[in-house]
Every structure is written in C-alpha cells, then in structure tokens.
Amino acid sequence: MTDAQILPGSTRQLKNHTSLKQTVLNSLTMAHRGLLKMRRTPEQFFDVTLQPILFTLMFTYIFGGAIAGSVSKYLPIIIPGILIQTVITTSVVTGVQLREDMDKGVFNRFKSLPIARIAPLAGALLADTIRYGIATVLTFTMGYIMGYRPGAGIGGVIAGGLLTILFAWCISWIFAFFGVIARTASSVQGVSLLILFPLTFLSNAFVPVDTLPHWLKTFVSFNPLSHLIAAVRQLANYGTIGHDFWLSLVGALIIVALFAPLTVRAYMRKA
Amino acid sequence: MATQTPTTEFAVEATGLVKVFGDNRAVDGLDLKVPTGSIYGVLGPNGAGKTTTINMLATLMRPDDGSATIFGHDVVNEAQIVRQLIGVTGQYASVDETLSATENLIIFSRLLGLSASEAKKKSTELLEEFGLTEAAKRPLSKFSGGMRRRLDLAASLIAQPPLIFLDEPTTGLDPRTRNQMWNTIRRLVSTGSTVLLTTQYLEEADQLADRIAVIDHGKVIAEGTGAELKASIGTATLQLEVVDKKDDAAAAKIIHKTLGVEPTISRPGHVSAPMARPDKITDLLIALRADNIHLSQVSVQEPTMDEVFLSLTGKPQSSHPKPSQKGAKS
Numbered sequence: 001m002t003d004a005q006i007l008p009g010s011t012r013q014l015k016n017h018t019s020l021k022q023t024v025l026n027s028l029t030m031a032h033r034g035l036l037k038m039r040r041t042p043e044q045f046f047d048v049t050l051q052p053i054l055f056t057l058m059f060t061y062i063f064g065g066a067i068a069g070s071v072s073k074y075l076p077i078i079i080p081g082i083l084i085q086t087v088i089t090t091s092v093v094t095g096v097q098l099r100e101d102m103d104k105g106v107f108n109r110f111k112s113l114p115i116a117r118i119a120p121l122a123g124a125l126l127a128d129t130i131r132y133g134i135a136t137v138l139t140f141t142m143g144y145i146m147g148y149r150p151g152a153g154i155g156g157v158i159a160g161g162l163l164t165i166l167f168a169w170c171i172s173w174i175f176a177f178f179g180v181i182a183r184t185a186s187s188v189q190g191v192s193l194l195i196l197f198p199l200t201f202l203s204n205a206f207v208p209v210d211t212l213p214h215w216l217k218t219f220v221s222f223n224p225l226s227h228l229i230a231a232v233r234q235l236a237n238y239g240t241i242g243h244d245f246w247l248s249l250v251g252a253l254i255i256v257a258l259f260a261p262l263t264v265r266a267y268m269r270k271a
Numbered sequence: 272m273a274t275q276t277p278t279t280e281f282a283v284e285a286t287g288l289v290k291v292f293g294d295n296r297a298v299d300g301l302d303l304k305v306p307t308g309s310i311y312g313v314l315g316p317n318g319a320g321k322t323t324t325i326n327m328l329a330t331l332m333r334p335d336d337g338s339a340t341i342f343g344h345d346v347v348n349e350a351q352i353v354r355q356l357i358g359v360t361g362q363y364a365s366v367d368e369t370l371s372a373t374e375n376l377i378i379f380s381r382l383l384g385l386s387a388s389e390a391k392k393k394s395t396e397l398l399e400e401f402g403l404t405e406a407a408k409r410p411l412s413k414f415s416g417g418m419r420r421r422l423d424l425a426a427s428l429i430a431q432p433p434l435i436f437l438d439e440p441t442t443g444l445d446p447r448t449r450n451q452m453w454n455t456i457r458r459l460v461s462t463g464s465t466v467l468l469t470t471q472y473l474e475e476a477d478q479l480a481d482r483i484a485v486i487d488h489g490k491v492i493a494e495g496t497g498a499e500l501k502a503s504i505g506t507a508t509l510q511l512e513v514v515d516k517k518d519d520a521a522a523a524k525i526i527h528k529t530l531g532v533e534p535t536i537s538r539p540g541h542v543s544a545p546m547a548r549p550d551k552i553t554d555l556l557i558a559l560r561a562d563n564i565h566l567s568q569v570s571v572q573e574p575t576m577d578e579v580f581l582s583l584t585g586k587p588q589s590s591h592p593k594p595s596q597k598g599a600k601s
Contacts, residue, residue: 014352014355014356015351016352017351029378029381033370033378036378037369037370040369041369104368105361105365105366106366107365108331108359108361108365109379111331112329112330112331112358113382113383114351114352114355115382
C-alpha cells in the first residue's frame with residue numbers, strides 16, 4: 001500500500017455533474033479501450049475483411065453481364081451498393097458486441113466510476129468506425145483491382161467513404177439501442193438482421209430501380225439506404241453533391257438525435 | 272437529510288433500504304451504520320441481499336424505498352459525488368478479460384482523469400503492490416482467480432477512495448490466496464480507508480471486521496463486534512473420537528467431571544461437548560490417559576453459519592440445504 005494517507009471523504013472537492021469536456025475525454029478513453037480490444041481479438045475483423053472481398057467478387061461477376069452488359073460497366077453501380085451493404089451490416093455487430101460487453105462485470109465498474117454516463121456507449125460506437133473504415137477501404141480497393149476507375153478520382157472516393165462511415169456510425173445507435181434493451185446477444189443479431197435484409201436488398205444497391213414493379217419502386221425510393229447509395233455514387237463517380245447527399249446526411253443526424261438519448265436512458269435504467 | 276452538512280462520523284448510513292425484484296423482497300428495510308475508518312462486515316448466506324445492498328450503496332441500483340448516504344451524500348440525488356468517494360470490487364472480477372492487467376489499470380486511471388503519464392505510473396505502482404508485475408502484460412484470460420481478484424481490488428484503489436466496497440472478496444479463493452487478500456484489506460484500512468465487505472464466512476468476518484451485521488432475508492438480524500456476536504451464538508464444540516468404541520461412555524463421564532459440562536455421544540465412539548473452559552483441556556487429556564482411554568481424534572469445531580442462523584433466527588438458514596439436519600437424525 002502507498003504510505004500516503006487517504007484524503008477523508010469530507011474534505012474532498014466534489015461536484016455532482018459531468019462537464020462536456022469530461023464527457024468527450026471519457027468517451028475517447030472508452031474508444032481507446034475498444035481499439036485495444038480489437039487488437040486482442042483480430043478474429044472480429046473477419047466480417048469487415050472477408051465480406052467486402054467475397055461480395056464484390058461474387059455479385060459483380062454474377063450480375064455484371066445481365067444488368068449492365070459488362071463487368072466494367074457494372075462496377076460504378078455495384079461498388080457503392082456493396083460498400084453500403086457491408087458497412088451497414090457491420091454496424092449491427094456494434095449492437096451485438098455492446099450486449100456481450102454489458103453482460104460482463106466490467107460494465108458494473110464503469111457504472112460505479114464518476115464518469116459521463118454516455119461514455120461507455122459513445123466510446124464503443126466510436127471505436128467501431130475503424131471497422132467501417134476497413135470495410136470501406138477494402139471494398140474500394142477490391143473494385144479498383146477488378147477495374148473500377150471512379151470518375152471523380154481519389155477525392156470523390158474519400159468523400160463517399162467518409163459519408164458512408166458517418167452514416168454507419170449514426171445507424172449504429174439504433175442497433176446499440178437494441179443491444180441495450182435486448183436480453184441476449186443473439187436476439188440483437190436476429191432482430192437487427194431482420195430489419196437490415198429488406199433495407200439493403202430492397203434498394204438501388206444492385207439493380208436499376210426502373211426494372212422494379214411499381215409498389216417496390218415506391219419502397220425503394222423511400223428507403224434511406226437508396227439515397228445514401230445514390231449520394232456515394234454521385235460523389236465517387238461524378239464528384240457532385242446532390243439532394244441525395246443532403247437527405248442521407250440529415251436523415252442520419254435525425255437518427256442520432258432520436259436514438260442516442262433513448263439508448264442512454266435505457267442503459268441508465270438497467271444500471 | 273441529504274442537504275445537511277456531511278457528517279464524517281459514518282461512512283455509510285442507510286435507513287429502511289428496500290429493493291424488490293418481482294415477488295422477491297431482496298432487501299427489506301435494511302438499516303446500516305458504518306463508522307468511518309473501520310472494516311465493517313456484512314455476513315449472510317447466499318440470497319440474503321448482500322450484493323443488492325452493495326449495489327444500492329454503490330449507485331448501481333436505485334433503492335425502491337428508504338435512503339442511504341455515503342459520507343453524508345445521498346446515493347440517489349448526489350450519485351455522481353458518491354461515485355467519487357467509493358471503490359467497488361464486485362463478486363465477479365469487474366475487469367476487462369481481453370485486455371492485459373496494465374491496459375486495464377491505465378484505462379480506469381484515464382477515466383478517473385489521470386494524464387497518460389500519471390496513469391502509467393499509477394498502474395505500475397499498483398501492479399507492484401499487488402504482486403502482479405510479472406503478469407502485467409499477459410491477457411487476463413491466463414490469470415488465476417486470485418490474481419484477478421487482486422487486479423480487481425487494485426483497480427478500485429486508483430482514485431484512493433475513502434470508502435471501498437468488497438463483495439465477497441475471497442469466495443472461491445484457496446486458503447493461501449485468501450490470507451493474502453485479508454492482509455491487503457487490513458493494510459487498506461491502515462491508510463485511512465473505510466471498508467465494507469460482505470462474506471458468507473463467519474470466520475472471515477470475525478478475522479477482519481471491527482463490527483459485523485448479520486443479514487437474512489434482506490434485514491439485519493444481529494449487529495455488533497465479532498466477540499459480541501460469538502458470545503450470543505455460543506461456544507465452539509470439542510469433539511473426541513475414541514479408539515475403542517466401548518470407551519465412549521467412560522470418556523463422557525471424565526469430560527463431565529473435568530470440564531463440568533454435559534457431553535453428548537453423537538454416535539458410538541464419538542463424544543462432543545461445549546468448549547466452555549478451554550484451559551481445562553489439558554486436564555481432560557491427562558485424565559483420559561490415566562484411565563487408559565485412547566483417542567483417535569481430537570478436534571474443535573467453531574460455530575458454523577448454520578449454527579449462527581439457528582441461534583439468531585431460531586431456524587436454520589433458508590437458502591442452503593441443511594447438512595446439520597442429517598447429523599441430528601442419525
């Protein structure tokens with residue numbers, strides 16, 4: 001034991017609220033913890049490494065000729081589509097891992113520490129943007145190897161990638177919410193994928209919307225992922241920012257504004 | 272009550288704490304006063320409400336009724352202040368399994384506001400104190416139960432909190448590690464901390480705690496120093512086993528004569544008696560040898576948790592199967 005005497009409780013300087021600065025610092029430390037954990041368990045990168053490689057190869061060669069006439073003509077359409085599908089699916093894992101993490105004793109310690117209540121959640125979500133980043137880089141690289149030459153050059157690709165990562169972070173609050181309220185990790189996975197499958201496939205990710213029946217076209221045009229995919233295509237292929245960009249950006253921010261407080265409240269109630 | 276000037280006399284003051292889970296009143300009107308600077312033991316069987324009580328005092332759970340203050344600060348209204356005054360070591364190690372010991376301590380230190388270099392220094396210090404330096408870089412999955420508990424305790428001490436909660440700190444540890452843990456806890460108090468620990472073992476409470484509260488069904492059923500409690504429970508039992516089973520009646524007679532207590536023959540060859548006067552044991556052994564009665568075993572049995580509960584509540588503790596009943600039947 002250190003020789004220094006412990007300061008008695010009555011003489012300490014204490015405050016009953018957490019400042020914004022402390023909240024940010026706490027969240028960053030928790031994000032750092034998330035990164036350390038990733039380094040220790042590299043197997044959790046399987047989904048973000050294998051899925052982009054496999055899906056890009058598979059879908060491009062299967063659908064390329066049928067939909068766009070040739071693989072090289074299909075690449076500008078499918079690469080952004082696969083990118084969004086992969087990254088958004090990855091954000092489900094955020095919720096699943098949060099659930100698993102919360103079941104462990106260490107979360108009790110986080111709750112007993114004088115830190116910002118949102119920090120354990122925000123930190124975990126922030127760390128996961130690394131995963132989205134890996135998936136983004138791999139998908140674009142895979143596309144490049146197969147012959148994809150984005151019209152807007154590297155700048156457009158980076159802008160599209162950043163938009164995707166930001167969107168995924170916002171969406172991950174939804175799955176984090178499921179993670180907090182669900183009883184088991186597998187139920188989080190089940191519910192999340194059930195929502196995700198129609199959203200990713202019933203979009204403009206793989207096929208031109210004109211070929212769809214009318215009712216499906218309506219759904220696809222309301223699907224927020226369609227707007228995101230369109231925005232990324234515009235950024236990467238033409239270097240333009242259209243109304244799809246603003247729609248997906250505003251939509252993503254609304255999701256955070258809605259789900260972040262909900263998630264934190266549910267988390268606190270479980271405390 | 273919460274807004275009054277904080278008192279320093281008591282580290283913990285709880286009145287009428289209640290926590291209900293469905294039909295189960297886990298904590299049912301619990302009162303507790305822990306004097307500052309002491310080790311306070313909360314003794315009770317599984318399911319008595321020990322962990323739930325700690326969770327409420329450590330702001331992890333909201334009490335359904337009643338109130339509690341930590342150094343005068345309310346656990347509900349001033350939760351964030353309370354959190355700055357406590358360290359919690361849970362029943363199951365609350366550290367990160369996938370990280371190394373050093374990484375764990377650095378993360379907790381950073382969360383508590385230490386700078387990167389301070390955090391590093393602090394964790395090196397703590398690892399050294401708790402004899403974990405060699406294992407510092409290994410992932411925790413390779414740690415033994417005792418090492419995990421020590422790391423867990425080290426993590427609770429980063430901010431040098433004046434009050435530390437230890438929830439069953441030695442459950443599942445081997446005797447040697449348990450003794451190490453006891454020494455660590457004693458050293459803690461010598462630096463000015465107050466420790467509130469829960470345990471299922473009478474011996475542990477007796478060894479460590481200045482005062483003990485015995486709880487059952489979420490209520491305090493007895494409170495006092497170890498000596499006071501033991502006096503109310505009764506004495507230890509002397510148990511003899513004679514080599515020749517036919518000698519048991521004669522042995523009983525000699526016990527009665529030398530110790531002045533009423534022995535019982537629990538089964539042929541086994542004689543037991545309350546150990547009211549320990550200094551007379553020598554006389555007893557000499558008398559037995561003089562009468563040519565040979566012993567195969569002599570032992571002294573401390574009162575068990577079962578006996579504590581039997582004498583305090585008049586009924587055996589409820590949540591355990593009762594081994595004592597078996598003995599009574601035969």
